[in-house]
Amino acid sequence: QVQLVESGGGLVQAGDSLRLSCAMSGRSASSYAMGWFRQAPGNYREFVAGAGASWSGYRIDYAESVKGRFTISRDNAENTVYLQMNSLKVEDTAVYYCAVKSSGWYLDEKDEYDYWGQGTQVTVST
Secondary structure, X not given: OOEEEEEOOEEEEOOOOEEEEEEEEOOOHHHOEEEEEXXXXXXXXXXXXXXXXXXXXXXXXXXXXXXXXXXXXXXXXOOEEEEEEOOOOHHHOEEEEEEEEOOOOOOOOHHHOOEEOOOEEEEEEO
């Protein structure tokens, strides 16, 4: 059984940085694509960033709204994916979820993800 545990959320000011972590257990992460999604109150859950699995060449993708500010990385030895968030904005406030999937080329396809974490709150204040 795959389990995902996110950490690193918190309350920061606009312009600050945060680093989220997602630890995967139960399977080897190298064969899973790993993604970050977020959901603000009243909004749908949206794609933030994804890191493909070995079978896709570990490709990377970002939502346009975070390109140049967020960086996703994965450490297969630690079964962990990270999301470095710089230059945070108030509109980045949301619950951030980690998810993994074993197939499917497109990293932003939310419905293709098989397992989800419980989420970690990120709040950015002015």
